[in-house]
Amino acid sequence: MDNGLNNSRNDFEFFQQLINGEKLDYLDSAATAQRPVSVLKAVSDFYRHDNANVHRSINTLSSRATDSYEAARDKVAGFIHAADSQSIVFTRSTTESLNLVARSFGDLVVTAGDEILISEMEHHSNLIPWQQLAQRKQAKLVYIGLQADGELNMTDLKRKLTSRTKIVAIAQVSNVLGTINPIKEIARLAHEQGAYMVVDGAQAAPHFAVDVQDLDADFYAFSGHKMLAPAGIGVLYGKKALLDQMPPVQFGGEMIDRVDEQSATWAAAPLKFEAGTPNIGGAIGLAAAIDYLQALGMDKIEAYEQDLMAIVLKGLSQIDGLTIYGPLDAAKHASVLAFNLGKLHAHDVATALDLQGIEVRAGDHCAQPLMHYLGISAAVRASFYFYNTRDDVDRLISGLQRTKEFFSNAAR
Ligand code: PMP
Numbered sequence: 001m002d003n004g005l006n007n008s009r010n011d012f013e014f015f016q017q018l019i020n021g022e023k024l025d026y027l028d029s030a031a032t033a034q035r036p037v038s039v040l041k042a043v044s045d046f047y048r049h050d051n052a053n054v055h056r057s058i059n060t061l062s063s064r065a066t067d068s069y070e071a072a073r074d075k076v077a078g079f080i081h082a083a084d085s086q087s088i089v090f091t092r093s094t095t096e097s098l099n100l101v102a103r104s105f106g107d108l109v110v111t112a113g114d115e116i117l118i119s120e121m122e123h124h125s126n127l128i129p130w131q132q133l134a135q136r137k138q139a140k141l142v143y144i145g146l147q148a149d150g151e152l153n154m155t156d157l158k159r160k161l162t163s164r165t166k167i168v169a170i171a172q173v174s175n176v177l178g179t180i181n182p183i184k185e186i187a188r189l190a191h192e193q194g195a196y197m198v199v200d201g202a203q204a205a206p207h208f209a210v211d212v213q214d215l216d217a218d219f220y221a222f223s224g225h226k227m228l229a230p231a232g233i234g235v236l237y238g239k240k241a242l243l244d245q246m247p248p249v250q251f252g253g254e255m256i257d258r259v260d261e262q263s264a265t266w267a268a269a270p271l272k273f274e275a276g277t278p279n280i281g282g283a284i285g286l287a288a289a290i291d292y293l294q295a296l297g298m299d300k301i302e303a304y305e306q307d308l309m310a311i312v313l314k315g316l317s318q319i320d321g322l323t324i325y326g327p328l329d330a331a332k333h334a335s336v337l338a339f340n341l342g343k344l345h346a347h348d349v350a351t352a353l354d355l356q357g358i359e360v361r362a363g364d365h366c367a368q369p370l371m372h373y374l375g376i377s378a379a380v381r382a383s384f385y386f387y388n389t390r391d392d393v394d395r396l397i398s399g400l401q402r403t404k405e406f407f408s409n410a411a412r
Contacts, residue, residue: 005301009387032226036292042287086240094222111137140164169199174203207301230281248273306331312384319401322400341403353380
């Protein structure tokens with residue numbers, strides 16, 4: 001199944017190391033992805049040769065830095081098919097993007113008695129900002145239930161989406177279940193009821209092509225560090241007409257138009273949301289990451305990861321006593337896979353895999369309400385990216401078998 005993507009591993013120095021004396025099997029890209037040399041070089045070139053502050057002074061270096069920063073904004077707009085670069089706000093992360101929408105737009109449109117609709121599978125980043133907004137405004141936070149296979153219960157969604165709903169906020173891909181949610185359809189249903197659609201794209205944008213106009217998302221948030229870019233750079237896409245109405249939430253330099261002693265006016269979006277010196281190197285790294293992903297091809301990445309997921313789902317379903325949370329059909333399952341092995345604690349399984357050089361994550365995955373919903377306190381999560389190979393997947397399967405044998409022998 002080498003369609004050329006496997007060779008990309010050579011672009012990552014990171015994979016050349018041993019972990020606990022074993023070849024590294026990195027299965028934690030949903031937490032953060034690795035960076036290829038081209039991204040590291042773009043960031044380091046910026047700091048070596050072009051480092052200057054943006055949007056401030058008319059000198060050669062500052063205009064060079066500003067040009068690169070704004071070119072990164074254009075690149076991001078192209079990557080998610082936004083109509084206008086000015087609808088791209090640079091933030092620190094998905095978390096900051098979603099907080100910005102909840103604080104600025106949420107405070108603007110939500111009033112007492114309104115409802116905010118989210119799902120039982122949301123990451124805390126797409127839950128707590130809405131919980132806080134509901135508390136501030138005496139609004140109600142309503143949860144859409146899930147089907148037994150971890151897909152969103154669309155009947156429940158249609159029942160709960162009413163004229164009282166002001167905002168619908170849903171992950172395009174669950175960071176635990178790997179479920180791919182039908183955002184386009186949900187956005188259509190939301191708009192029919194006069195509600196706004198906010199999408200948490202943290203686990204989606206790195207893995208398949210996203211078209212925010214086709215989805216008709218009002219807001220779309222994602223993080224650079226999950227798609228090969230440095231940590232500390234994130235994106236909030238918003239429809240320009242909405243961004244224009246929204247008040248800033250942070251105040252200071254760079255975001256103003258005119259300042260008097262007692263009052264001030266704001267720059268136009270997106271700059272009014274980017275107070276202070278932004279993460280210029282991060283934005284440049286994100287542009288290089290997008291170049292890298294686009295050279296591979298997002299459709300190719302999606303198809304390759306689906307093939308890997310089919311193999312891992314099949315392999316894991318043959319391990320006795322292993323429970324998979326989320327859809328069993330690879331076509332409906334993005335590159336995140338959560339499971340538990342019999343009654344073993346997720347942390348013990350992750351530790352046993354770690355000793356074999358297999359790096360997975362264990363815990364509640366910042367989704368405690370989902371853990372309660374599933375009736376568990378923790379799960380193991382393996383997550384994949386285009387640089388993972390068939391060998392990585394085979395090692396996970398055999399590593400789990402070995403872990404199972406080890407603990408059953410120990411129990412004797
Ligand atoms: N939403 C989802 C679905 C995620 O997986 C994550 C990261 N685990 C986040 C939001 C938050 O991303 P960040 O920590 O980069 O803000």
